[in-house]
Amino acid sequence: xxxxxxxxxxxxxxxxxxxxxxxxxxxxxxxxxxxxxxxxxxxxxxxxxxxxxxxxxxxxxxxxxxxxxxxxxxxxxxxxxxxxxxxxxx
Amino acid sequence: xxxxxxxxxxxxxxxxxxxxxxxxxxxxxxxxxxxxxxxxxxxxxxxxxxxxxxxxxxxxxxxxxxxxxxxxxxxxxxxxxxxxxxxxxxxxxxxxxxxxxxxxxxxxxxxxxxxxxxxxxxxxxxxxxxxxxxxxxxxxxxxxxxxxxxxxxxxxxxxxxxxxxxxxxxxxxxxxxxxxxxxxxxxxxxxxxxxxxxxxxxxxxxxxxxxxxxxxxxxxxxxxxxxxxxxxxxxxxxxxxxxxxxxxxxxxxxxxxxxxxxxxxxxxxxxxxxxxxxxxxxxxxxxxxxxxxxxxxxxxxxxxxxxxxxxxxxxxxxxxxx
Numbered sequence: 001x002x003x004x005x006x007x008x009x010x011x012x013x014x015x016x017x018x019x020x021x022x023x024x025x026x027x028x029x030x031x032x033x034x035x036x037x038x039x040x041x042x043x044x045x046x047x048x049x050x051x052x053x054x055x056x057x058x059x060x061x062x063x064x065x066x067x068x069x070x071x072x073x074x075x076x077x078x079x080x081x082x083x084x085x086x087x088x089x090x
Numbered sequence: 091x092x093x094x095x096x097x098x099x100x101x102x103x104x105x106x107x108x109x110x111x112x113x114x115x116x117x118x119x120x121x122x123x124x125x126x127x128x129x130x131x132x133x134x135x136x137x138x139x140x141x142x143x144x145x146x147x148x149x150x151x152x153x154x155x156x157x158x159x160x161x162x163x164x165x166x167x168x169x170x171x172x173x174x175x176x177x178x179x180x181x182x183x184x185x186x187x188x189x190x191x192x193x194x195x196x197x198x199x200x201x202x203x204x205x206x207x208x209x210x211x212x213x214x215x216x217x218x219x220x221x222x223x224x225x226x227x228x229x230x231x232x233x234x235x236x237x238x239x240x241x242x243x244x245x246x247x248x249x250x251x252x253x254x255x256x257x258x259x260x261x262x263x264x265x266x267x268x269x270x271x272x273x274x275x276x277x278x279x280x281x282x283x284x285x286x287x288x289x290x291x292x293x294x295x296x297x298x299x300x301x302x303x304x305x306x307x308x309x310x311x312x313x314x315x316x317x318x319x320x321x322x323x324x325x326x327x328x329x330x331x332x333x334x335x336x337x338x339x340x341x342x343x344x345x346x347x348x349x350x351x352x353x354x355x356x357x358x359x360x361x362x363x364x365x366x367x368x369x370x371x372x373x374x375x376x377x378x379x380x381x382x383x384x385x386x387x388x389x390x391x392x393x394x395x396x397x398x399x400x401x402x403x404x405x406x407x408x409x410x411x412x
Contacts, residue, residue: 005229006229007228007229007230007231007319008229008230008231008233008234009231009318009319009320009327009330010318010319012318012330018229044317044319045319047351053321053350053351054321054351054354054407054408054411055320055321055350055351055354055407055408056321057207066406066407082228082229083229084207084228084229085228085229085231085319085320086231086320086321086322086323087182087183087204087205087207087208087231087232087323087324088182088231088232088233088289088323088324088325088326088327088331089182089232089287089288089289089290089324089325089326089331090154090180090181090182090184090185090232090255090256090289090290090324
């Protein structure tokens with residue numbers, strides 16, 4: 001199963017975990033599985049209309065998925081998808 | 091009411107001739123324009139004025155020139171930063187750029203801890219200025235960079251002067267001595283509300299301490315993201331981050347929480363409707379200032395626009411408004 005890496009600001013909504021294995025053939029399915037299991041994450045990642053919020057940065061390896069196929073980017077069994085937070089103050 | 095504090099960022103009297111020449115660049119820090127918001131203010135009373143300090147006019151391109159210079163100056167003056175030592179700090183970008191700018195001018199080597207997802211523009215600018223950058227885990231954010239800098243300082247105390255912008259009083263004192271008096275003077279004393287985003291909290295802390303002495307009636311409003319996971323680069327969600335030592339939670343009269351999307355939209359409006367090409371934290375500051383202004387019948391609301399939009403150009407989603 002692919003793995004999602006969770007940044008510090010989101011860990012409180014995912015039982016404090018740093019890595020979570022998820023079901024899914026692509027990024028959208030992986031995020032759907034994640035937010036089904038941890039519903040509190042949903043409003044942080046998705047708009048009320050259910051779209052991925054524009055500022056959410058997802059990286060597969062060193063590549064921004066926006067530059068791949070967006071949420072349709074396929075995921076392999078051993079892929080690690082990172083949710084990268086913005087950089088706070090200073 | 092007038093204040094007796096020294097309102098200029100003058101060089102220390104012990105500066106060598108070489109340091110004095112480096113000071114020429116530093117003389118350009120501060121005294122930034124106070125710009126009116128005119129077209130994004132359609133919902134507010136005609137008797138309410140909203141202004142922003144245009145901090146991108148500083149030589150290093152951001153508000154951080156003020157604390158960076160004051161931290162360096164104080165460290166030299168108090169002999170914490172000695173010849174042969176490097177200045178070390180963690181940064182999200184702008185403070186690092188300011189240190190690197192003045193470090194180059196004053197021949198001081200700079201080492202920075204910065205999350206590796208800092209925008210490519212920031213990384214390129216720091217490289218151009220010759221700073222040494224240690225990249226930290228992007229998943230750990232700014233707090234990860236703080237912890238890395240702390241550890242480096244502990245391991246090599248003779249090599250590094252750890253500037254520690256989050257806990258260093260010279261940070262807020264820069265704003266007490268320059269930004270605050272400038273706002274009072276540029277509004278001819280008419281300012282009624284001051285609104286600022288929280289990063290290290292240096293701007294809010296220093297300006298509000300000055301303005302409260304100047305006129306205790308002035309209201310202080312802090313701005314922060316509405317959630318710990320946000321896209322407001324440069325701003326901190328205080329309840330869930332390492333709290334800066336210089337931050338006093340009792341300083342603001344109130345705190346306005348801003349959704350990322352509202353700030354991003356405001357960045358686009360400021361560029362297209364006002365000609366103010368600013369960064370994301372300026373968008374958040376404008377949203378908060380306009381929210382405060384909309385509640386008033388009359389008043390003068392002043393905020394701070396920390397930097398320009400150049401360092402965010404690679405953030406395509408920001409400008410396209412997706």
